Amino acid sequence: MLVFDTQKQTNVIISGVYGPAQLMDKDEFWKSLGQMNAVVDLPWCIIGDFNELAAPSEKKGGLNYSQTKFERLNRFLAHINAISVPFKGQAFTWKNRIHSHLIYERLDRAIVRNDWLQLYPDTIVCHGTFSCSDHCPIVLSDRDPLQRRKKFPFRFQNYWCQYRQLAPIIGRQWQTAFPGTHMFKIAQKLKLTKKHVRAWASQVIGNHDQKLQRNAQKLTLVEDQLVNHPNSIRLNEWMNRLLQQREKLLLFNQKYWGNFRRKEWLVHGDHSSRFFPTTSKYSEEKEIDILS
Numbered sequence: 001m002l003v004f005d006t007q008k009q010t011n012v013i014i015s016g017v018y019g020p021a022q023l024m025d026k027d028e029f030w031k032s033l034g035q036m037n038a039v040v041d042l043p044w045c046i047i048g049d050f051n052e053l054a055a056p057s058e059k060k061g062g063l064n065y066s067q068t069k070f071e072r073l074n075r076f077l078a079h080i081n082a083i084s085v086p087f088k089g090q091a092f093t094w095k096n097r098i099h100s101h102l103i104y105e106r107l108d109r110a111i112v113r114n115d116w117l118q119l120y121p122d123t124i125v126c127h128g129t130f131s132c133s134d135h136c137p138i139v140l141s142d143r144d145p146l147q148r149r150k151k152f153p154f155r156f157q158n159y160w161c162q163y164r165q166l167a168p169i170i171g172r173q174w175q176t177a178f179p180g181t182h183m184f185k186i187a188q189k190l191k192l193t194k195k196h197v198r199a200w201a202s203q204v205i206g207n208h209d210q211k212l213q214r215n216a217q218k219l220t221l222v223e224d225q226l227v228n229h230p231n232s233i234r235l236n237e238w239m240n241r242l243l244q245q246r247e248k249l250l251l252f253n254q255k256y257w258g259n260f261r262r263k264e265w266l267v268h269g270d271h272s273s274r275f276f277p278t279t280s281k282y283s284e285e286k287e288i289d290i291l292s
Contacts, residue, residue: 019051043116058106085110089127102230129216
């Protein structure tokens with residue numbers, strides 16, 4: 001994929017890969033990537049499931065691999081003058097239960113050549129949380145996400161209108177009396193409404209995000225214990241409850257992003273700029289009740 005960086009005014013190449021799991025197909029896979037290296041003349045990043053490990057520390061649980069298991073990936077890195085991008089988050093990106101063993105491995109990663117590192121020296125990969133898949137998501141970033149966090153301006157989200165308790169909050173603020181001109185009154189009402197809606201959103205929506213974070217922390221804790229006690233009934237039941245809780249939280253979040261209408265947008269595309277305003281806005285009757 002050819003990507004144009006608008007800030008640096010340059011093109012880069014990002015390739016998504018899925019490495020073969022079968023041993024007989026691996027050599028051909030790495031040979032093909034090596035041939036691509038000779039053709040790609042722009043800063044290059046390869047990201048995906050390589051189905052390979054770089055070191056014994058990238059596996060936990062199950063039988064130990066021989067040293068030859070780690071040679072293919074490291075040989076390729078040396079050949080194209082590249083590195084496996086450092087990561088943040090949990091150490092493993094894949095898990096599976098084989099017989100009575102719970103196995104964790106770091107199969108997913110990003111590989112970048114030296115020309116990419118010269119352009120983006122702070123490149124990092126963030127590992128997400130396991131959910132229904134046996135792989136966790138990974139996110140490539142040109143810098144540590146914590147370094148660029150900032151306070152964003154207040155933005156009202158249309159899907160908040162699906163919450164029944166929001167209309168009374170807005171209505172009460174709009175009925176507050178202010179002295180002065182008509183424009184001054186409107187400005188003060190908008191300011192007061194913004195203050196209370198922001199507080200409501202922080203409490204209701206913010207709590208939802210915190211629940212997801214706590215759920216992810218508990219999942220990581222249980223997974224660490226399951227590696228040493230894979231047949232523990234208590235731990236497996238706890239894991240199932242946490243996964244069910246996570247699914248409910250994610251579905252709850254989807255519901256209020258327009259009653260699952262994002263799925264409809266993914267199917268039909270962005271053919272109409274009026275799609276989201278039409279499907280997410282209040283009815284005219286509700287607007288009159290609040291603003292009158």
